[in-house]
Amino acid sequence: SQQGEEDPQALSIQEGENATMNCSYKTSINNLQWYRQNSGRGLVHLILIRSNEREKHSGRLRVTLDTSKKSSSLLITASRAADTASYFCATDYSNSGYALNFGKGTSLLVTP
Amino acid sequence: SAVISQKPSRDICQRGTSLTIQCQVDSQVTMMFWYRQQPGQSLTLIATANQGSEATYESGFVIDKFPISRPNLTFSTLTVSNMSPEDSSIYLCSVGLSSETQYFGPGTRLLVL
Numbered sequence: 001s002q003q004g005e006e007d008p009q010a011l012s013i014q015e016g017e018n019a020t021m022n023c024s025y026k027t028s029i030n031n032l033q034w035y036r037q038n039s040g041r042g043l044v045h046l047i048l049i050r051s052n053e054r055e056k057h058s059g060r061l062r063v064t065l066d067t068s069k070k071s072s073s074l075l076i077t078a079s080r081a082a083d084t085a086s087y088f089c090a091t092d093y094s095n096s097g098y099a100l101n102f103g104k105g106t107s108l109l110v111t112p
Numbered sequence: 113s114a115v116i117s118q119k120p121s122r123d124i125c126q127r128g129t130s131l132t133i134q135c136q137v138d139s140q141v142t143m144m145f146w147y148r149q150q151p152g153q154s155l156t157l158i159a160t161a162n163q164g165s166e167a168t169y170e171s172g173f174v175i176d177k178f179p180i181s182r183p184n185l186t187f188s189t190l191t192v193s194n195m196s197p198e199d200s201s202i203y204l205c206s207v208g209l210s211s212e213t214q215y216f217g218p219g220t221r222l223l224v225l
Contacts, residue, residue: 031212042116042204042218043155050212088154098143098208102155 005103006089012109019076021106023089024069030092032065033100034074037086046074046087079110114139114207116217124223125195132191133220135205140185143208146178149219150201161188161205195224 005024013019025032031050035043049056049065049072056063062075076083086107090100115138125131135144142163147155158178159167167180182188192199202219209215 033212033214035216043206043216045214048212098210098214099145099157099160100155100206100214101157102147104154 006087006106008106009104010107010109012111013079015080015110015112017079017110019079019083019108019110021074021087021108023072023074023103025072025089025091025101025103026070027091029067032063032072033090034061034063034072035088035090035102037088037105039085043088076108079108081110081112084108084110114141114209114215116205116207116215118203118205118217118220120220121218122221122223124225127196127224129195130191130193131195131222132189133203133205135188135190135217137186137207141207141209142185144182144188145206145208145214146180146188146190147204147206148201149204155204158190158203161190192222195222197224200224 007022029051031048033048034046036046037043047058047061047063049063060077065072086105088105089103117136119134144161146158148158149155157170158173159169161167161180161182163182163185177193179191200223202221204216204219206214206216
């Protein structure tokens, strides 16, 4: 079943602005990952944060994890039009080895 | 890393027919998965494709509707059987190289009329 819930469902910003997306989950996790999907195509792995980590950076991406609140956030700084995509959080799936449980996603539109 | 290809990339099918989707990986992998993404929705795990044994299906998915083959460590197929318009989705395969890294294929976009 779907575990993650992202908000907002849709976000529209201008180039140069920051975009923040949030994700909540229900059960304990080993790690949480963020993926990007362009126009209904395959998913691209962005960043992984382990349950014992609180913050992680990768380029213009910053991810936080609060296991007490069962929530995570993805911040994209200085956004570009090329960042326009859907963003999903995913947690490890308890009964299926490495399979992932995806949230509903946030659709980000960055306008020039 | 892993490079994954899927065939076909898209198809339009008539209801009642079946479509087999292929997933090819450029290296041997133990864990391979099939997901479905319905229009405007997130991804839902269909099953884990096990090499040498039957696939492990998630709740709501059955082998008769979504038979899966996994003849070796680089290849798998998913068949969508007796299709209806509700099966219109993107079907994606993925591989897990570790508990922390998954790579996804480009997806197969299916439209059932």
